[in-house]
Amino acid sequence: MPLALLALAIGAFGIGTTEFVIMGLLPEVASDFGVSIPTAGLLVTGYALGVMFGAPLMTALGTRISRKRMLMLLMGLFIAGNLLSALAPVFSVMLIGRVVASLAHGAFFGIGSVVAAELVAPEKRAGAIAMMFTGLTVANVVGVPLGTLVGQSAGWRVTFGVVAGLGVVGLVGIARLVPELPRPQGVHLRHEMAALKNAQVLLAMAMTVLGFGGVFAAVTYIAPMMTRVAGFSEGSVTWLLVLFGLGMVAGNLVGGKFADRALMPMLYVSLSALAVVLALFTLTAHDKVAAAVTIVLIGALGFATVPPLQKRVLDQAHGAPTLASALNIGAFNLGNALSAWLGGIVIAAGFGYTAPNWVGAVLAAGALVLAILSAALERRDSTAGTSLAAAPVEQPTPVRH
Structure with missing residues (x-):
């Protein structure tokens, strides 16, 4: 490199x-x-x-x-x-x-x-x-x-x-x-804005909001969840966050490696596994060892989506990727804010400190649905383009005098 x-x-x-x-x-x-x-x-x-x-x-x-x-x-x-x-x-x-x-x-x-x-x-x-x-x-x-x-x-x-x-x-x-x-020659702000009209770019950003939002729905409330449900001391929260960070490092590297080989399958696997693990966190949060393992997995699976989603935006934005790429970073923060807000709502409603994990699971599952939809639309457009290219060109009928 x-x-x-x-x-x-x-x-x-x-x-x-x-x-x-x-x-x-x-x-x-x-x-x-x-x-x-x-x-x-x-x-x-x-x-x-x-x-x-x-x-x-x-x-x-x-x-x-x-x-x-x-x-x-x-x-x-x-x-x-x-x-x-x-x-x-x-x-x-x-x-x-x-x-x-x-x-x-x-x-x-x-x-x-x-x-x-x-x-x-x-x-x-x-x-x-x-x-x-x-x-x-x-x-x-x-x-x-x-x-x-x-x-x-x-x-x-x-x-x-x-x-x-x-x-x-x-x-x-x-x-x-x-x-x-x-x-790039001829690329101005209007070209960058035009990339936002691409449905695939918008779908990738929506996947970013929901997918990483699922991670922060759980992590935002990890301190009260781990101290009041799992039984950790307040001083233990720091090293639990370190475990989460280690998972992020591993997931980021694995996501980058496999996204270069098979981008969409990487998203399918990471998002589906993330949804399952977040749902299971509702149960594993009651045990210290299981909770610690789950936190590592959430960090790894959540950040395994980052390189493929960022590359997806770059690929789909074609010759004007800069604004779309930057906006996708903003999408991560939008997902963080949205999920933290939704997690606070379910806690305030009396569903308990593990309830944000269900919110996260639903958000991750929503990102998976969008990934499947995005791939289906891409296959449809590719098939339509191939059909048009293969269609015979009708020759004009000769005029008889």
């Missing part, structure tokens, strides 16, 4: 760390600024909304410059946002810093996916995308726990300062290692 993929993975590691580390530092941040935990939770919500709206906005702004230069600008934005968070004198300034950093998230992964795919041969593209996303998955295993530990011992501002430093490393890596790939 090209060294340029390492630079992209480092940037992804920093972005993944800053996205999730705030969850473990909310009490410290709330205490320092004198705000409530729910108010501090706006730092999570604001980041997610920034990703959703920032993905199309930043991608549109970057249509007139090279992808390498845009990636460098996005890392600069990421660095500025984290520095602003680290130095924020009041809560509102930190919230602005979080939003500024989040604006780089969707566009970085969207444009980075396109660059990663262009750096390798066509049959290795899903693997290259998975290599970049490895930075995000490793962040959940290493970056988030270490960032939380540093924040709790040395102060949360130090954590965000270190994350900004990771951004600097990523920026230098991109500047030194990513080649200046030529921009």
